[in-house]
Amino acid sequence: MGGETPKYTVEEAIAAMGFGKFQILVLAYAGMGWISEAMEMMLLSFVGPALQSAWDLSSNEESLITSVVFAGMLVGAYTWGIVSDKHGRRKGFIITATVTGGAGFLSALAPNYTSLIILRCLVGLGLGGGPVLSSWFLEFIPTPSRGTWMVIFSAFWTLGTILEASLAWVVMPRLGWRWLLALSSLPSSLLLIFYRVTPESPRYLCLMGRTTEAIDVLEKIARMNGTELPCGTLVSDHQTELQEKSIDPSEDANLLSPRTENATRKGLDSNIGGISSLLVLLSPKLVRSTLLLWVVFFGNAFSYYGLVLLTSELNNGNSKCMPTKVQSQESQDVNYKNVFIASFAEFPGLLIAAATVDRLGRKLSMSAMFFLCCFCLLPLVFHQPEGLTTGLLFGARICITATFTIVYIYAPEIYPTSVRTTGVGIASSVGRIGGILCPLVAVGLVHGCHQTASIVLFEIVIFFSGICVVLFPFETKGRELSDTVSSPKHIAESA
Template identity: 80%
Template sequence: MGDGSQEYTVDEALVSMGFGKFQILVLAYAGMGWVSEAMEMMLLSFVGPAVQSAWGLSARQESLITSVVFAGMLVGAYSWGIVSDNHGRRKGFLITAMITSGAGFLSAFSPNYTSLLILRCLVGVGLGGGPVLSSWFLEFIPAPSRGTWMVVFSAFWTLGTILEASLAWFVMPTLGWRWLLALSALPSSLLLIFYSVAPESPRYLCLKGRTTEAITILEKVARLNGTKLPSGILVSDLTVELSEKSNPSEDTSLISSRTNEDVTPKEMDSNMGGISSLLMLLSPKLFSSTLLLWVVFFGNAFSYYGLVLLTSELNGHSQCVATKVQSVESQDISYKNVFIASFAELPGLIISAATVDRLGRKLSMSGMFFLCCIFLLPLVVHQPEGLTTALLFGARTCITATFTIVYIYAPEIYPTSVRTTGVGVASAMGRIGGMVCPLVAVALVHGCHQTASILLFEVVILLSGICVLFFPFETKGRELSDSVSSSSKPVSGFV
């Protein structure tokens, strides 16, 4: 180490130490945030109809309760990505947890419709920080097993949806929607309780030139995992690349920690601020990936949340009869069907785990999008309740798989300097899809336009699948990059 003969990157250190106890603890913490977001999103299926009945709201007002959450997420996804890229991953998810838990609990005491909208919008702002937690966890995983463990991480979302469906089934008929809102805010508060022991991303610290802090965390990883750090000096990919460019004719030499700390912050200065980060996402080397990713996130969110809402709406209004007797019956059916459909995410996760590191991200995603279209096609006309639930179960399985894989793919195509901003902005595009989908899933079905509603879903899902095929490169097996130029280089052997 003292003779200047060796160097290693964060990726090489993680591969050397492997996936162990440290990553399990990080997984548990990040997973709790994912459970929280899933529960807050799933409760929209139950709160909207309950509040509409209690306060005599119109269908448009009911839809707005869902839409304002996505509007808040649109703001939060972009904002928290910038915060975490410039001030650290920990600060990013600390603020989001505070807003989500606080506004979520207070919304249970909303005295009127307007206050409920404001508080649910604030919950959405907090939920927009979800991509920060996923990117944070991703940066602790060794590259060879990244796909598999990101699928495991996604399982926490499924756990959250099942917990929320179960909670609603027991709480709503007896205690009502206010108790559901209050209890659903509990998981996000756990992030605050254990925040003090959550480590910062060593990759982020290394890129910022804070190599001493990064090494301290990597040493903790090695200690908990029962392994050792590689010998040599820790450097970032960006530092290595700058060194190679400045000395193209010389053999690669050891870069001192002083050089690493001097060069990297200057490079990062150009990334400070939201405008410059967005411009980097739209730079020539990332432009096509960014635009295609936006379309896929929009289609994924539009389809996923639309299917969640359709599970209750199609059975409740499929024959366009709105008698009081049917309304009472359909409420019980909604709990049962949403609970059943929530389990569709389990096979979706299994499919993701089986294909993401074998077939690759692109083929796995596109195949699931096209299969989802096939499941939805019979629903252009009214089907019996059992068949409707089965078809929605299949469609939900497919869309869960695509959602899982796109959250693996998105952080992999961006460099560390704009990773959470890139995923955050893409997620924000998805929130726009989430804002629009209630107008389709609720309004069109309520208006006896089931065929038009399903056909619109078909078009959006098909377009998303086609966009996946046009992604510039496959990321299976790639190491995470620190610079824009290295992030746009495909790995040999992959499309």
């Protein structure tokens, strides 16, 4: 026993090698996916009003263009999370990039409203794979700097929103909405071009018993970062857990054998997926975190996309309850300008998230921003001058950007590798329900001259989301990622 070979986990290997050139390349690839999703979501602020005028759509038909994207994302986030946990992160995001890019480009050629609705729903289905990329990137980051680098990753979303707002400002008046849809699908195509050089997550490989492949990826990281792997044998949390539970020393040897390792992989393949994964997420050790996370994702999506739509609606003359035709004729330029300006609110939000997430922790940072967002929106219960309205929405968007950024850091941290993308995917799906409903509020109520009711509803949703953050069972700042629900460190943190 004294001469036993040293062992190390993927977590320890990543920590030893640090953040270097390899992670920068992974960040660039995952960030391109985040840019793609942001652009596809942001263009909804421009395409809806343009199509309402071009195709003489009703307010409900305009809202449906946005809602079907979220409906597709609801299904996609759940589906791609399961695919990613069962068949690998790479398979998850290559399928989503193909669906998003293909359907996005074809929507620019849609001959009628019905075909456009179907294609935008498919775009949403592909966009549902966004959590796969964020979880994939997360699994390459050393624990001490995880919060900061995940905020930097989130900056690609902001870059996408500003890029889309700029593109719309230039393209829409000159070339129209079809060109905007076509050009917005290009970032997804870049994911397909560079897919062959992307590595699989070593955490996933190790959990599935594919330790040789995991070591190959870790050795590649070490070479690119100019560092070395720890001495010893690579093991997963699952193997460590089995060894600690073992009483018979002879069983220890068997647990480390390739045959048992392969059986572990097969057992995980058969048990983790679909309904089984959902049951794990709702197990006693995770149920509180899961249910609270669902509420927070719902509140975040409802509020974020609602604020994006409100920026154009309240500054389109709608806050004065003008007739729709007058609104569309008089204020298209103002619409582009104000949405463009409001997009820059995300940069301060990211800076706030970066400054607080590793200092104050995830819970305190999120809850403070939710409550501050309520304060910013409160004056909009009554009609305000256009300049003040833009300023208040700017402040609210700073806050909601910070909470959205931090929850996408917190969510994958509370789940083990075995159900990480499924857990984040399902939470994201619940958030998409908020996205489906928010156009009915942001567009429907404001068009119907019910701005007060709309803002009050946003206030309730945002405040309740902040309360749920306070009730989260534990803080994840500085906490190592776990591989299984029952791993010792996961139990310790969940207690």
